[in-house]
Amino acid sequence: xxxxxxxxxxxxxxxxxxxxxxxxxxxxxxxxxxxxxxxxxxxxxxxxxxxxxxxxxxxxxxxxxxxxxxxxxxxxxxxxxxxxxxxxxxxxxxxxxxxxxxxxxxxxxxxxxxxxxxxxxxxxxxxxxxxxxxxxxxxxxxxxxxxxxxxxxxxxxxxxxxxxxxxxxxxxxxxxxxxxxxxxxxxxxxxxxxxxxxxxxxxxxxxxxxxxxxxxxxxxxxxxxxxxxxxxxxxxxxxxxxxxxxxxxxxxxxxxxxxxxxxxxxxxxxxxxxxxxxxxxxxxxxxxxxxxxxxxxxxxxxxxxxxxxxxxxxxxxxxxxxxxxxxxxxxxxxxxx
Numbered sequence: 198x199x200x201x202x203x204x205x206x207x208x209x210x211x212x213x214x215x216x217x218x219x220x221x222x223x224x225x226x227x228x229x230x231x232x233x234x235x236x237x238x239x240x241x242x243x244x245x246x247x248x249x250x251x252x253x254x255x256x257x258x259x260x261x262x263x264x265x266x267x268x269x270x271x272x273x274x275x276x277x278x279x280x281x282x283x284x285x286x287x288x289x290x291x292x293x294x295x296x297x298x299x300x301x302x303x304x305x306x307x308x309x310x311x312x313x314x315x316x317x318x319x320x321x322x323x324x325x326x327x328x329x330x331x332x333x334x335x336x337x338x339x340x341x342x343x344x345x346x347x348x349x350x351x352x353x354x355x356x357x358x359x360x361x362x363x364x365x366x367x368x369x370x371x372x373x374x375x376x377x378x379x380x381x382x383x384x385x386x387x388x389x390x391x392x393x394x395x396x397x398x399x400x401x402x403x404x405x406x407x408x409x410x411x412x413x414x415x416x417x418x419x420x421x422x423x424x425x426x427x428x429x430x431x432x433x434x435x436x437x438x439x440x441x442x443x444x445x446x447x448x449x450x451x452x453x454x455x456x457x458x459x460x461x462x463x464x465x466x467x468x469x470x471x472x473x474x475x476x477x478x479x480x481x482x483x484x485x486x487x488x489x490x491x492x493x494x495x496x497x498x499x500x501x502x503x504x505x506x507x508x509x510x511x512x513x514x515x516x517x518x519x520x521x522x523x524x525x526x527x528x529x530x531x532x533x534x
Contacts, residue, residue, distance in 0.1 A: 205232040205270065209301055209317040217320040218283040219327070220524055224319065227276045228265055228303050234272055239306040241266040243279055245299070247287060247321075249496045252294040252454050253443025256493035260284060265303070286523065289320045290488045294441045294456045295496050322485065323524040329484055331418070331500075333410040334519035399506075399514035402428040408504055410518055413478075420477040420502055420518075427470055429509040434464040435477040436503045439487045444495040458498075459487045490522045 211226040218224055228243060242264050248257030265277040290297040299321050304314040323329070400406070406424040413419045420435050439459040445452050463477045491498040500520040507513055 205230055205236055205238075205305060205307065205313055207231075207303060207305055207313045208315045209303060211317070211319075216317065217322060219324050220283055220285040220288075220321065222283040224281045224283050224301075225279065227278045228315070230266075230270065230275045230277070230305065232270045232272055232275075236270045237268075237308055238270060239267055239308065240264050241277065241303065241305050243277075243301065243303045245281055245284070245301055247284070247297060247299045249295060249297050249493060251292070251296045251443060251496070253445050254447075254495040256496050284321055286489075287321075287491050287493075288489050288524070289322055290491060290498060292441050292456070292458060292488060292498070294443045294454055295491075295498060297491060297496075325485065328415065328525045329489070330521075330523055330525050331412050331481070332521045334521060399508065399512040402426050402508065402511060403514070406514075406516070408502075408516060408518055410502060410520065416481050418479040418481055420479070420504075422475045422477075422504060423473070425472040426508075428511055429470050430467045430473070431507040431509055432464055432466050432468075433475055433507070434462055434505045435479075436460055436462045436505070437479045437481075438499075438501050438503060439482065440499050440501070442497045442499055484522050484524075489524065490520070 207228065207230050209226060209228055211224075213225075224245075228241065230241070242262055244259050245261040246257060246259035249255055261281060263279070265279070266275075284299065287297050289299060298318055300316055300318050302314065302316045304312045306312055403424050403426045406422075408420065408422045411419045411421070418437065422433065422435070424430075437459070438457060438461075441454075441456040441458060443454050445454065459482050461479055461482075463479065465475050465477070467473065467475070488498045490500055500522045502518040502520065504516040504518070505513060506515075
């Protein structure tokens with residue numbers, strides 16, 4: 198049993214009491230090792246990384262790894278200082294469905310013994326009141342590629358052909374069970390088909406539609422909408438939203454969960470046709486409170502402007518403009534990206 202007992206104790210110390218660092222700041226401290234007998238160490242790596250946790254699948258990445266020591270320790274206490282540039286992104290975030298945390302880990306590779314390990318979490322956040330950048334992304338239009346359209350048509354045709362089997366059986370046998378099953382199948386198929394074609398139907402009545410986002414000051418955002426249509430638009434609502442979007446599970450068991458962190462709707466009554474121009478003004482929320490933009494394979498914190506056009510006797514048009522909100526980089530400081 199003594200062979201498996203760790204021959205040394207190890208922990209991480211920071212040079213500051215509060216483990217909060219702004220992007221580009223130096224992260225300084227030391228790995229402290231105490232041994233009570235001569236101990237061989239193959240490696241003493243220090244790793245800086247981030248990971249997500251919450252409702253979605255876990256994502257993470259190691260962004261830096263250094264070996265602090267290799268050799269033989271005599272009984273005593275040893276300090277191995279470190280000085281790392283604080284990462285630029287992602288930033289520490291704690292929400293309802295999504296959390297993003299940074300950490301330092303170390304372990305001593307000791308032959309024929311359990312490797313002693315240590316971990317310390319740290320916060321990567323800009324200084325209070327620091328400036329941030331906001332950039333408009335590409336609007337989420339309803340048009341798809343030609344290949345995507347062909348695949349969609351093929352899938353819908355296959356589902357339709359499969360649906361003919363219970364329909365034929367229902368007509369041939371007059372079985373109530375098969376009739377109910379057939380109606381349910383075609384009802385689900387109809388809902389899927391409508392969800393696919395609805396955005397295209399809504400967009401078809403606009404001969405032109407353009408939306409632009411402009412930051413008018415450090416704390417304000419303007420959204421300009423230009424369009425032309427022969428249909429009467431009753432109302433346009435612009436919403437500035439910050440939303441957590443996480444995915445849990447894999448394969449057919451993948452489930453998407455959403456949680457609004459911030460929403461500011463601004464409706465405008467229109468009741469007109471033809472060429473129109475509307476402008477919406479928003480006050481930006483503090484990203485330090487609602488979170489900066491974050492994107493990983495199964496975890497996202499999304500800033501966006503959502504435009505909802507209420508069209509008279511026609512499906513509503515919804516247009517989404519993604520935004521990227523990030524701390525303004527400090528040119529004089531380094532850091533991992």
